[in-house]
Amino acid sequence: MTTAASTIVITGAGAGIGRGTALHFAALGWRVVALDRDAKALKELGAMLPRGQGLTIACDVGREKPVARAFARIAAWAGDGIDCLVNNAGIADPYCGPLEDLALADWQRWIDASLTAAFLCSRAALPLLQRRSGASVVNIASTRALQSEPDTYAYAAAKGGLCALTHAMAVGLGPKVRVNAVLPGWIETGPWQRADRAHAADHRPIDEAQHPAGRVGTVQDIATTIAWLASPDAGFVTGQQIVVDGGMTRKMIYAE
Template identity: 75%
Template sequence: MTRSSASSDPRRVIVVTGAASGIGRGTMLHFAALGWRVVGLDLDGEGLAELAAMLPRSDALTVLCDVGRESQVRRAFARIAAWTDGIDCLVNNAGIADPYCGPLDKLALADWQRWIDASLTAAFLCSREALGLLRARDGASIVHVASTRALQSEPESFAYAAAKGGLCSLTHAMAVSLGPELRVNAVLPGWIETGPWQSGDRRREPAQSEQDKAQHPVGRVGEVRDIAETIAWLADAGFVTGQQIVVDGGMTRKMIYAQ
Protein backbone atom coordinates (compact mmCIF):
# COMPACT_ATOMS: atom_id res chain seq x y z
CA MET A 1 0.00 0.00 0.00
CA THR A 2 1.24 3.50 -0.80
CA ARG A 3 -0.18 6.92 -0.11
CA SER A 4 0.21 10.22 -1.95
CA SER A 5 1.29 11.97 1.24
CA ALA A 6 2.89 10.82 4.47
CA SER A 7 0.53 9.75 7.23
CA SER A 8 0.38 11.84 10.40
CA ASP A 9 -1.04 8.89 12.36
CA PRO A 10 0.29 9.32 15.92
CA ARG A 11 0.82 5.60 16.46
CA ARG A 12 4.38 4.32 16.55
CA VAL A 13 6.02 2.91 13.44
CA ILE A 14 8.61 0.16 13.16
CA VAL A 15 10.63 -0.78 10.07
CA VAL A 16 12.02 -4.33 9.92
CA THR A 17 14.45 -5.63 7.30
CA GLY A 18 14.48 -9.31 6.44
CA ALA A 19 10.78 -9.23 7.30
CA ALA A 20 9.44 -12.01 5.08
CA SER A 21 10.39 -14.91 7.35
CA GLY A 22 12.02 -16.00 10.59
CA ILE A 23 12.79 -13.41 13.24
CA GLY A 24 11.74 -10.59 10.93
CA ARG A 25 8.28 -12.03 10.30
CA GLY A 26 7.76 -12.76 13.99
CA THR A 27 8.83 -9.23 14.92
CA MET A 28 6.42 -7.69 12.42
CA LEU A 29 3.48 -9.68 13.78
CA HIS A 30 4.49 -9.04 17.40
CA PHE A 31 4.60 -5.27 16.95
CA ALA A 32 1.38 -5.26 14.93
CA ALA A 33 -0.29 -7.03 17.86
CA LEU A 34 1.07 -4.29 20.16
CA GLY A 35 -0.70 -1.67 18.03
CA TRP A 36 2.30 -0.38 16.07
CA ARG A 37 2.17 0.39 12.36
CA VAL A 38 4.67 -1.88 10.65
CA VAL A 39 6.89 -1.72 7.57
CA GLY A 40 8.71 -4.78 6.23
CA LEU A 41 11.55 -4.91 3.69
CA ASP A 42 12.76 -8.10 2.02
CA LEU A 43 13.85 -9.45 -1.36
CA ASP A 44 11.50 -12.45 -1.01
CA GLY A 45 8.39 -11.24 -2.82
CA GLU A 46 6.38 -14.39 -2.14
CA GLY A 47 7.18 -14.24 1.56
CA LEU A 48 6.29 -10.55 1.73
CA ALA A 49 2.93 -11.19 0.06
CA GLU A 50 2.21 -13.96 2.56
CA LEU A 51 3.16 -11.65 5.43
CA ALA A 52 1.06 -8.77 4.11
CA ALA A 53 -2.00 -11.04 4.11
CA MET A 54 -1.52 -11.54 7.87
CA LEU A 55 -1.50 -7.82 8.65
CA PRO A 56 -4.12 -5.04 8.64
CA ARG A 57 -3.76 -3.40 5.23
CA SER A 58 -4.12 0.16 6.50
CA ASP A 59 -1.44 -0.29 9.16
CA ALA A 60 1.22 -2.21 7.24
CA LEU A 61 3.52 -1.60 4.30
CA THR A 62 5.72 -4.21 2.64
CA VAL A 63 8.46 -3.21 0.22
CA LEU A 64 10.45 -5.51 -2.07
CA CYS A 65 14.08 -4.50 -1.53
CA ASP A 66 17.58 -5.95 -1.53
CA VAL A 67 18.85 -4.01 1.47
CA GLY A 68 22.46 -4.61 0.51
CA ARG A 69 22.04 -2.44 -2.62
CA GLU A 70 22.22 1.32 -2.20
CA SER A 71 19.84 2.27 -5.00
CA GLN A 72 17.14 -0.12 -3.80
CA VAL A 73 17.43 1.09 -0.21
CA ARG A 74 17.05 4.69 -1.33
CA ARG A 75 13.90 3.85 -3.31
CA ALA A 76 12.48 1.84 -0.42
CA PHE A 77 12.89 4.64 2.10
CA ALA A 78 11.44 7.17 -0.31
CA ARG A 79 8.37 4.96 -0.43
CA ILE A 80 8.33 4.70 3.37
CA ALA A 81 8.58 8.50 3.67
CA ALA A 82 5.50 8.78 1.45
CA TRP A 83 3.64 6.43 3.82
CA THR A 84 4.64 7.84 7.21
CA ASP A 85 6.08 11.05 8.59
CA GLY A 86 8.35 9.31 11.07
CA ILE A 87 9.87 6.04 12.29
CA ASP A 88 10.12 5.09 15.97
CA CYS A 89 12.27 1.98 15.56
CA LEU A 90 14.42 0.55 12.77
CA VAL A 91 15.32 -3.13 13.09
CA ASN A 92 18.25 -4.17 10.90
CA ASN A 93 17.53 -7.88 10.84
CA ALA A 94 18.37 -8.87 7.26
CA GLY A 95 21.17 -11.32 6.61
CA ILE A 96 22.10 -14.70 5.16
CA ALA A 97 20.78 -17.31 7.56
CA ASP A 98 23.29 -20.04 6.72
CA PRO A 99 26.56 -19.25 8.55
CA TYR A 100 28.73 -21.87 6.84
CA CYS A 101 30.95 -20.76 3.97
CA GLY A 102 33.39 -23.66 3.70
CA PRO A 103 37.20 -23.70 4.05
CA LEU A 104 38.94 -20.33 4.16
CA ASP A 105 41.25 -21.16 1.25
CA LYS A 106 38.21 -21.86 -0.95
CA LEU A 107 36.14 -18.83 0.07
CA ALA A 108 35.70 -16.54 -2.95
CA LEU A 109 35.77 -12.80 -2.38
CA ALA A 110 32.33 -12.47 -4.00
CA ASP A 111 30.87 -14.97 -1.54
CA TRP A 112 32.54 -13.24 1.41
CA GLN A 113 31.05 -9.95 0.21
CA ARG A 114 27.54 -11.45 0.02
CA TRP A 115 27.56 -12.19 3.76
CA ILE A 116 29.00 -8.77 4.60
CA ASP A 117 26.55 -6.88 2.38
CA ALA A 118 23.48 -8.81 3.55
CA SER A 119 24.04 -7.86 7.22
CA LEU A 120 26.63 -5.16 7.80
CA THR A 121 26.41 -3.06 4.63
CA ALA A 122 22.62 -3.35 4.74
CA ALA A 123 22.51 -2.03 8.30
CA PHE A 124 24.66 0.94 7.33
CA LEU A 125 22.57 1.75 4.24
CA CYS A 126 19.20 1.41 5.96
CA SER A 127 20.29 3.36 9.04
CA ARG A 128 21.63 6.19 6.89
CA GLU A 129 18.47 6.43 4.82
CA ALA A 130 16.22 6.22 7.89
CA LEU A 131 17.89 9.01 9.87
CA GLY A 132 15.53 11.80 8.85
CA LEU A 133 12.43 9.75 9.66
CA LEU A 134 13.92 8.55 12.96
CA ARG A 135 14.87 12.08 14.02
CA ALA A 136 11.28 13.17 13.37
CA ARG A 137 10.16 11.11 16.40
CA ASP A 138 11.13 11.61 20.05
CA GLY A 139 12.79 8.58 21.62
CA ALA A 140 13.42 6.72 18.36
CA SER A 141 15.98 3.94 18.22
CA ILE A 142 17.78 1.45 16.01
CA VAL A 143 18.20 -2.24 16.83
CA HIS A 144 20.73 -4.37 14.95
CA VAL A 145 20.09 -8.11 15.01
CA ALA A 146 23.55 -9.66 15.31
CA SER A 147 24.30 -13.16 16.65
CA THR A 148 26.11 -14.97 19.44
CA ARG A 149 28.51 -15.97 16.67
CA ALA A 150 29.88 -12.45 17.05
CA LEU A 151 31.25 -13.72 20.39
CA GLN A 152 32.11 -17.34 19.62
CA SER A 153 32.45 -19.40 16.47
CA GLU A 154 31.89 -22.74 14.82
CA PRO A 155 34.25 -23.95 12.07
CA GLU A 156 34.02 -22.36 8.63
CA SER A 157 31.73 -19.47 9.51
CA PHE A 158 34.25 -16.68 8.82
CA ALA A 159 32.12 -14.29 6.78
CA TYR A 160 28.99 -14.68 8.92
CA ALA A 161 30.94 -14.12 12.15
CA ALA A 162 32.70 -11.09 10.67
CA ALA A 163 29.40 -9.56 9.51
CA LYS A 164 27.72 -10.06 12.89
CA GLY A 165 30.79 -8.87 14.79
CA GLY A 166 30.82 -5.79 12.60
CA LEU A 167 27.21 -5.10 13.58
CA CYS A 168 28.21 -5.11 17.24
CA SER A 169 30.98 -2.58 16.62
CA LEU A 170 28.69 -0.49 14.44
CA THR A 171 26.22 -0.46 17.34
CA HIS A 172 28.45 1.34 19.83
CA ALA A 173 29.92 3.62 17.16
CA MET A 174 26.45 4.73 16.10
CA ALA A 175 25.20 5.06 19.68
CA VAL A 176 28.01 7.47 20.53
CA SER A 177 27.63 9.47 17.32
CA LEU A 178 23.83 9.63 17.04
CA GLY A 179 22.96 10.23 20.69
CA PRO A 180 21.25 11.84 22.42
CA GLU A 181 18.69 12.05 19.60
CA LEU A 182 18.75 8.33 18.83
CA ARG A 183 19.58 5.19 20.76
CA VAL A 184 21.28 2.23 19.05
CA ASN A 185 21.48 -1.30 20.45
CA ALA A 186 22.14 -4.84 19.25
CA VAL A 187 20.36 -8.10 20.00
CA LEU A 188 22.51 -11.23 19.77
CA PRO A 189 20.23 -14.26 19.29
CA GLY A 190 21.49 -17.73 20.06
CA TRP A 191 19.75 -20.86 18.80
CA ILE A 192 16.32 -19.60 17.72
CA GLU A 193 13.80 -21.99 16.17
CA THR A 194 12.50 -20.18 13.09
CA GLY A 195 10.95 -23.15 11.26
CA PRO A 196 7.31 -22.19 11.97
CA TRP A 197 8.02 -18.63 10.81
CA GLN A 198 9.33 -19.46 7.34
CA SER A 199 7.34 -18.72 4.20
CA GLY A 200 5.67 -21.13 1.81
CA ASP A 201 7.02 -24.66 1.54
CA ARG A 202 10.02 -23.81 3.74
CA ARG A 203 7.81 -23.76 6.83
CA ARG A 204 8.46 -26.67 9.20
CA GLU A 205 7.59 -27.76 12.69
CA PRO A 206 10.32 -27.82 15.37
CA ALA A 207 12.11 -31.16 15.86
CA GLN A 208 14.41 -30.64 18.82
CA SER A 209 15.86 -33.43 20.90
CA GLU A 210 16.16 -33.43 24.66
CA GLN A 211 19.91 -32.99 24.17
CA ASP A 212 19.24 -29.85 22.12
CA LYS A 213 17.15 -28.43 24.94
CA ALA A 214 19.66 -29.47 27.60
CA GLN A 215 22.36 -27.31 26.01
CA HIS A 216 20.42 -24.31 27.32
CA PRO A 217 20.30 -23.56 31.07
CA VAL A 218 16.68 -22.41 30.62
CA GLY A 219 15.81 -25.89 29.33
CA ARG A 220 14.62 -25.05 25.82
CA VAL A 221 15.68 -23.74 22.44
CA GLY A 222 14.85 -20.09 21.75
CA GLU A 223 11.67 -18.95 20.03
CA VAL A 224 11.13 -16.02 17.68
CA ARG A 225 8.99 -14.30 20.33
CA ASP A 226 12.05 -14.18 22.62
CA ILE A 227 13.78 -11.87 20.15
CA ALA A 228 10.67 -9.85 19.31
CA GLU A 229 10.02 -9.22 23.02
CA THR A 230 13.62 -8.08 23.52
CA ILE A 231 13.33 -5.65 20.60
CA ALA A 232 10.08 -4.32 22.07
CA TRP A 233 11.82 -3.77 25.43
CA LEU A 234 14.71 -1.95 23.75
CA ALA A 235 12.27 0.28 21.87
CA ASP A 236 11.10 1.62 25.24
CA ALA A 237 14.35 1.38 27.25
CA GLY A 238 15.22 5.08 27.21
CA PHE A 239 18.42 4.74 29.26
CA VAL A 240 19.88 1.84 27.24
CA THR A 241 22.13 2.54 24.27
CA GLY A 242 25.29 1.10 22.73
CA GLN A 243 24.57 -2.30 24.27
CA GLN A 244 24.77 -5.89 23.07
CA ILE A 245 21.91 -7.92 24.55
CA VAL A 246 22.59 -11.67 24.36
CA VAL A 247 19.36 -13.69 24.09
CA ASP A 248 20.44 -17.32 24.06
CA GLY A 249 18.91 -19.09 27.06
CA GLY A 250 22.34 -19.07 28.69
CA MET A 251 23.88 -21.31 26.04
CA THR A 252 27.05 -19.23 25.67
CA ARG A 253 27.58 -19.45 29.45
CA LYS A 254 27.45 -23.24 29.63
CA MET A 255 30.58 -25.33 29.10
CA ILE A 256 29.75 -28.27 26.84
CA TYR A 257 32.21 -31.15 26.64
CA ALA A 258 32.59 -33.70 23.84
CA GLN A 259 30.89 -37.01 24.63
Protein backbone atom coordinates (compact mmCIF):
# COMPACT_ATOMS: atom_id res chain seq x y z
CA MET A 1 0.00 0.00 0.00
CA THR A 2 2.87 2.37 0.84
CA THR A 3 6.61 2.54 0.61
CA ALA A 4 8.95 1.97 3.54
CA ALA A 5 9.86 5.68 3.42
CA SER A 6 6.37 6.80 4.40
CA THR A 7 6.27 8.65 7.73
CA ILE A 8 3.34 9.21 10.09
CA VAL A 9 3.11 11.46 13.15
CA ILE A 10 0.54 10.44 15.78
CA THR A 11 -0.39 12.53 18.81
CA GLY A 12 -1.72 10.88 21.94
CA ALA A 13 0.15 7.78 20.82
CA GLY A 14 1.04 6.41 24.23
CA ALA A 15 -2.18 4.49 24.76
CA GLY A 16 -5.54 3.55 23.29
CA ILE A 17 -6.30 4.37 19.68
CA GLY A 18 -2.99 6.19 19.32
CA ARG A 19 -0.91 3.22 20.47
CA GLY A 20 -2.82 0.77 18.32
CA THR A 21 -2.50 3.03 15.29
CA ALA A 22 1.24 3.46 15.81
CA LEU A 23 1.78 -0.30 15.91
CA HIS A 24 -0.52 -0.85 12.92
CA PHE A 25 1.42 1.58 10.75
CA ALA A 26 4.75 0.19 11.93
CA ALA A 27 3.57 -3.24 10.79
CA LEU A 28 2.80 -1.71 7.39
CA GLY A 29 6.39 -0.52 7.10
CA TRP A 30 5.85 3.15 7.92
CA ARG A 31 8.23 5.19 10.03
CA VAL A 32 6.27 6.25 13.13
CA VAL A 33 6.65 9.40 15.23
CA ALA A 34 4.72 9.08 18.50
CA LEU A 35 3.89 12.11 20.66
CA ASP A 36 2.34 11.93 24.13
CA ARG A 37 2.55 13.61 27.53
CA ASP A 38 3.04 10.25 29.23
CA ALA A 39 6.76 9.46 29.02
CA LYS A 40 6.30 6.04 30.64
CA ALA A 41 3.70 5.02 28.06
CA LEU A 42 5.95 6.28 25.27
CA LYS A 43 8.88 4.25 26.58
CA GLU A 44 6.73 1.12 26.42
CA LEU A 45 5.59 1.94 22.91
CA GLY A 46 9.11 2.70 21.76
CA ALA A 47 10.20 -0.77 22.84
CA MET A 48 7.43 -2.26 20.66
CA LEU A 49 8.42 -0.38 17.49
CA PRO A 50 11.04 -1.88 15.16
CA ARG A 51 14.54 -0.52 15.73
CA GLY A 52 15.18 2.59 13.67
CA GLN A 53 11.56 2.80 12.56
CA GLY A 54 10.17 4.87 15.42
CA LEU A 55 10.73 8.17 17.21
CA THR A 56 8.99 8.94 20.51
CA ILE A 57 8.73 12.49 21.87
CA ALA A 58 7.23 13.44 25.23
CA CYS A 59 5.19 16.55 24.48
CA ASP A 60 2.12 18.43 25.67
CA VAL A 61 0.61 19.06 22.24
CA GLY A 62 -1.81 21.64 23.63
CA ARG A 63 1.06 24.08 24.24
CA GLU A 64 2.72 26.10 21.50
CA LYS A 65 6.41 26.01 22.46
CA PRO A 66 6.62 22.26 23.19
CA VAL A 67 4.92 21.58 19.83
CA ALA A 68 7.43 23.80 18.02
CA ARG A 69 10.33 21.97 19.68
CA ALA A 70 8.82 18.56 18.90
CA PHE A 71 8.36 19.32 15.21
CA ALA A 72 11.89 20.67 14.94
CA ARG A 73 13.05 17.23 16.09
CA ILE A 74 10.64 15.54 13.68
CA ALA A 75 11.92 17.63 10.77
CA ALA A 76 15.50 16.62 11.57
CA TRP A 77 14.57 12.94 11.92
CA ALA A 78 12.18 12.65 8.97
CA GLY A 79 14.35 14.67 6.61
CA ASP A 80 12.24 14.58 3.48
CA GLY A 81 8.90 15.39 5.11
CA ILE A 82 5.97 13.44 6.53
CA ASP A 83 3.08 11.72 4.79
CA CYS A 84 0.38 11.78 7.46
CA LEU A 85 -0.44 13.56 10.69
CA VAL A 86 -2.99 11.98 13.02
CA ASN A 87 -4.39 14.44 15.56
CA ASN A 88 -5.53 11.92 18.13
CA ALA A 89 -4.62 13.60 21.43
CA GLY A 90 -7.40 14.49 23.83
CA ILE A 91 -8.85 13.87 27.26
CA ALA A 92 -10.45 10.43 27.11
CA ASP A 93 -13.02 11.02 29.87
CA PRO A 94 -15.89 13.04 28.34
CA TYR A 95 -17.69 13.84 31.60
CA CYS A 96 -17.19 17.31 33.06
CA GLY A 97 -20.19 17.54 35.41
CA PRO A 98 -23.10 20.01 35.44
CA LEU A 99 -22.72 23.09 33.26
CA GLU A 100 -23.23 25.43 36.21
CA ASP A 101 -20.24 23.85 37.99
CA LEU A 102 -17.89 23.75 35.00
CA ALA A 103 -14.90 26.01 35.64
CA LEU A 104 -13.39 27.90 32.73
CA ALA A 105 -10.00 26.32 33.41
CA ASP A 106 -11.50 22.83 33.15
CA TRP A 107 -13.38 23.74 29.97
CA GLN A 108 -10.11 24.99 28.51
CA ARG A 109 -8.31 21.74 29.36
CA TRP A 110 -10.68 19.75 27.14
CA ILE A 111 -10.48 22.30 24.33
CA ASP A 112 -6.69 22.58 24.44
CA ALA A 113 -6.06 18.83 24.67
CA SER A 114 -7.99 18.12 21.48
CA LEU A 115 -8.89 21.16 19.37
CA THR A 116 -6.03 23.54 20.17
CA ALA A 117 -3.59 20.65 19.91
CA ALA A 118 -4.87 19.77 16.45
CA PHE A 119 -4.42 23.37 15.32
CA LEU A 120 -0.90 23.66 16.75
CA CYS A 121 0.29 20.33 15.39
CA SER A 122 -1.28 20.85 11.96
CA ARG A 123 0.31 24.28 11.65
CA ALA A 124 3.71 22.92 12.68
CA ALA A 125 3.41 19.87 10.43
CA LEU A 126 2.25 21.72 7.31
CA PRO A 127 5.71 22.49 5.84
CA LEU A 128 6.65 18.81 6.26
CA LEU A 129 3.38 17.58 4.76
CA GLN A 130 3.74 19.88 1.77
CA ARG A 131 7.05 18.25 0.86
CA ARG A 132 5.33 14.94 0.15
CA SER A 133 2.96 13.92 -2.63
CA GLY A 134 -0.40 12.68 -1.39
CA ALA A 135 0.04 13.83 2.20
CA SER A 136 -2.95 13.91 4.53
CA VAL A 137 -4.18 14.81 8.00
CA VAL A 138 -6.62 12.66 9.97
CA ASN A 139 -8.36 14.27 12.95
CA ILE A 140 -9.79 11.88 15.53
CA ALA A 141 -13.11 13.36 16.62
CA SER A 142 -15.98 11.38 18.17
CA THR A 143 -19.60 10.46 17.61
CA ARG A 144 -20.24 12.90 20.47
CA ALA A 145 -19.70 15.59 17.86
CA LEU A 146 -23.05 14.38 16.46
CA GLN A 147 -24.97 13.36 19.58
CA SER A 148 -24.50 13.89 23.29
CA GLU A 149 -24.89 12.49 26.77
CA PRO A 150 -25.51 14.70 29.83
CA ASP A 151 -22.55 16.58 31.29
CA THR A 152 -20.18 16.25 28.31
CA TYR A 153 -20.18 19.90 27.23
CA ALA A 154 -16.47 20.57 26.84
CA TYR A 155 -15.68 17.21 25.23
CA ALA A 156 -18.52 17.55 22.73
CA ALA A 157 -17.49 21.11 21.89
CA ALA A 158 -13.87 20.08 21.35
CA LYS A 159 -14.81 17.17 19.08
CA GLY A 160 -17.39 19.20 17.18
CA GLY A 161 -14.76 21.87 16.67
CA LEU A 162 -12.43 19.22 15.25
CA CYS A 163 -15.04 18.33 12.64
CA ALA A 164 -15.38 21.97 11.59
CA LEU A 165 -11.60 22.40 11.56
CA THR A 166 -11.41 19.35 9.31
CA HIS A 167 -13.49 20.76 6.48
CA ALA A 168 -11.91 24.20 6.86
CA MET A 169 -8.44 22.67 6.53
CA ALA A 170 -9.51 20.46 3.63
CA VAL A 171 -10.59 23.54 1.67
CA GLY A 172 -7.66 25.69 2.73
CA LEU A 173 -4.87 23.12 2.33
CA GLY A 174 -6.08 21.31 -0.77
CA PRO A 175 -5.17 20.08 -3.25
CA LYS A 176 -1.71 19.49 -1.78
CA VAL A 177 -2.89 18.07 1.55
CA ARG A 178 -6.09 16.08 2.16
CA VAL A 179 -7.81 16.39 5.56
CA ASN A 180 -10.44 14.05 7.00
CA ALA A 181 -11.94 13.20 10.38
CA VAL A 182 -12.66 9.82 11.93
CA LEU A 183 -15.50 9.73 14.46
CA PRO A 184 -15.13 6.65 16.67
CA GLY A 185 -18.05 5.36 18.66
CA TRP A 186 -17.66 2.93 21.55
CA ILE A 187 -14.10 1.63 21.15
CA GLU A 188 -12.59 -0.78 23.69
CA THR A 189 -9.16 0.64 24.53
CA GLY A 190 -8.54 -1.19 27.81
CA PRO A 191 -6.00 -3.67 26.40
CA TRP A 192 -4.11 -0.82 24.73
CA GLN A 193 -3.20 1.14 27.85
CA ARG A 194 0.28 1.17 29.36
CA ALA A 195 1.07 -1.99 31.32
CA ASP A 196 0.09 -0.76 34.79
CA ARG A 197 -3.30 0.48 33.54
CA ALA A 198 -4.26 -2.14 30.95
CA HIS A 199 -7.36 -4.28 31.44
CA ALA A 200 -9.21 -6.85 29.42
CA ALA A 201 -12.43 -6.04 27.59
CA ASP A 202 -15.52 -6.87 29.66
CA HIS A 203 -18.75 -6.24 27.78
CA ARG A 204 -22.26 -7.33 28.65
CA PRO A 205 -24.54 -8.77 25.97
CA ILE A 206 -26.63 -5.60 26.20
CA ASP A 207 -23.54 -3.53 25.36
CA GLU A 208 -22.94 -5.56 22.22
CA ALA A 209 -26.61 -5.51 21.29
CA GLN A 210 -26.67 -1.69 21.15
CA HIS A 211 -24.58 -1.95 17.99
CA PRO A 212 -26.16 -3.10 14.69
CA ALA A 213 -22.74 -4.61 13.92
CA GLY A 214 -23.23 -6.86 16.95
CA ARG A 215 -20.14 -5.84 18.91
CA VAL A 216 -18.23 -3.01 20.53
CA GLY A 217 -15.50 -1.47 18.38
CA THR A 218 -11.81 -2.29 18.55
CA VAL A 219 -8.73 -0.12 18.21
CA GLN A 220 -7.96 -2.03 15.01
CA ASP A 221 -11.24 -0.79 13.52
CA ILE A 222 -9.99 2.78 13.84
CA ALA A 223 -6.40 2.06 12.84
CA THR A 224 -7.45 0.42 9.58
CA THR A 225 -9.76 3.34 8.77
CA ILE A 226 -6.90 5.78 9.31
CA ALA A 227 -4.65 3.61 7.13
CA TRP A 228 -7.19 3.75 4.30
CA LEU A 229 -7.55 7.53 4.60
CA ALA A 230 -3.77 7.89 4.50
CA SER A 231 -3.43 5.69 1.42
CA PRO A 232 -3.65 6.55 -2.30
CA ASP A 233 -6.92 4.57 -2.36
CA ALA A 234 -8.54 7.55 -0.57
CA GLY A 235 -7.01 10.11 -2.89
CA PHE A 236 -10.42 11.57 -3.80
CA VAL A 237 -11.60 11.75 -0.17
CA THR A 238 -11.14 15.01 1.71
CA GLY A 239 -13.15 17.16 4.10
CA GLN A 240 -15.14 14.13 5.24
CA GLN A 241 -16.34 12.80 8.58
CA ILE A 242 -16.05 9.00 8.67
CA VAL A 243 -18.20 7.55 11.45
CA VAL A 244 -16.86 4.23 12.77
CA ASP A 245 -19.33 3.13 15.42
CA GLY A 246 -20.86 -0.19 14.39
CA GLY A 247 -24.03 1.66 13.40
CA MET A 248 -24.77 2.76 16.96
CA THR A 249 -25.63 6.37 16.04
CA ARG A 250 -28.17 5.05 13.50
CA LYS A 251 -30.11 2.91 15.96
CA MET A 252 -33.23 4.13 17.72
CA ILE A 253 -33.02 3.30 21.44
CA TYR A 254 -36.21 3.60 23.48
CA ALA A 255 -36.61 3.80 27.25
CA GLU A 256 -37.91 0.60 28.80
